[in-house]
Amino acid sequence: MREPYPGDLRRPALRFCITLLLALMVTSLLIDAAHAATIEPSHGRERVVVAIAALNKGTEVTDFLVPYGILAEAGAEVLAVAPEAAPVTLWPAGRIAPHMDFAGFDAAHEAGADIVIIPAMVERGDEAVLNWLRDQAAKGALMVSICEGSSTLAETGLLDGRHATGHFYEHENRVRRYPHVEWQRNIRYVEDGNIISSSGVSASLPVSLLLAERIAGRGRAAEIAAHYGVENWSAEHNSDAFNIGMREMATATKNLLLGWPRADILIAVHEGVSEVDLAFPLDFASRSWKSETRLFADKTEVTTRHGLTLLADVTGDAPKRADVIRLPGDEGKGSLEIESAATLREEMLAWIGEKMGSGTAHFVAVQLEYPVPGGMR
Structure with a gap:
């Protein structure tokens, strides 16, 4: 039986060293990538x-x-x-x-x-x-x-x-x-x-x-x-x-020319309202081409959850023919009272479909590049 050549004895150790080196290099790259992806406050600030x-x-x-x-x-x-x-x-x-x-x-x-x-x-x-x-x-x-x-x-x-x-x-x-x-x-x-x-x-x-x-x-x-x-x-x-094609253009034309009187939609905002909760209902309700959408509050200025000042369009009592949309956290009565931020977008689109037709709800969602049914999942 042949005696092992000294070089043969070194090969397993060499392979181990190479493997360890590669592992360390990969780990270093992953750490660098993770660090690069982290956004931290700069210039001695406490927050980003x-x-x-x-x-x-x-x-x-x-x-x-x-x-x-x-x-x-x-x-x-x-x-x-x-x-x-x-x-x-x-x-x-x-x-x-x-x-x-x-x-x-x-x-x-x-x-x-x-x-x-x-x-x-x-x-x-x-x-x-x-x-x-x-x-x-x-x-x-x-x-x-x-x-x-x-x-x-x-x-x-x-x-x-x-x-x-x-x-x-x-x-x-x-x-x-x-x-x-x-x-x-x-x-x-x-x-x-x-x-x-x-x-x-x-x-x-x-x-x-x-x-x-x-x-x-x-x-x-x-x-x-x-x-x-x-x-x-x-x-x-x-x-x-997503596409703005004949179906969508037909809906837009019909709503623009025949959608009278315009639906009066008031999005009620209260002190501490979530900016995210407000965004989609306000946007969705405004894109039907057959409605007017306004901010509604008890006072002229309302401060959101994180310190943004909203300027109300309508204060006091809502007009009789208006549809009032209540967002999560608002205990008032309305045409639609949304309780959960998790289902808010789907609830709003469903309400538009019931009030203005499924074609309009589809047209609204397409404009925002928002998938329906089922929402963003």
């Missing part, structure tokens, strides 16, 4: 500072309210900022008072925000907004667009050479307007460097939960998600399932 940009003349309501509420629940300091320290008109309904204008934010946070949220705005090319976004990006903020906030972000030039996404209906227009951006379909959100972009309006939920996970950890994000009835917040999404 989130600035949600708003255009005074018009900012999409769900794009704004959902990240506001969810990131505040994740422990961030969330501030509403706008070009002017004047009321912000939310589109398609609602008004808020921003915490400060851009100049005020810059004075209070010279180093810039940790995260900047860019909702869809009625004008994607407002120069004051674009200049402020460029400045925040230069200071190192993570830039996050919701829905067609990606078009505003593209106007800054910050998306050139990057991958991004936005609302399905504007895809071809974005490709034409911003040819230097690699626009993606069929995905909830796209991360490229220090920029995250998300798809249709309903993507405000998963992308906000992604940020919540990075701020507060997976466990806390899961708690928030469960409260709002969201089972996962992955990037998986099929935007090709």
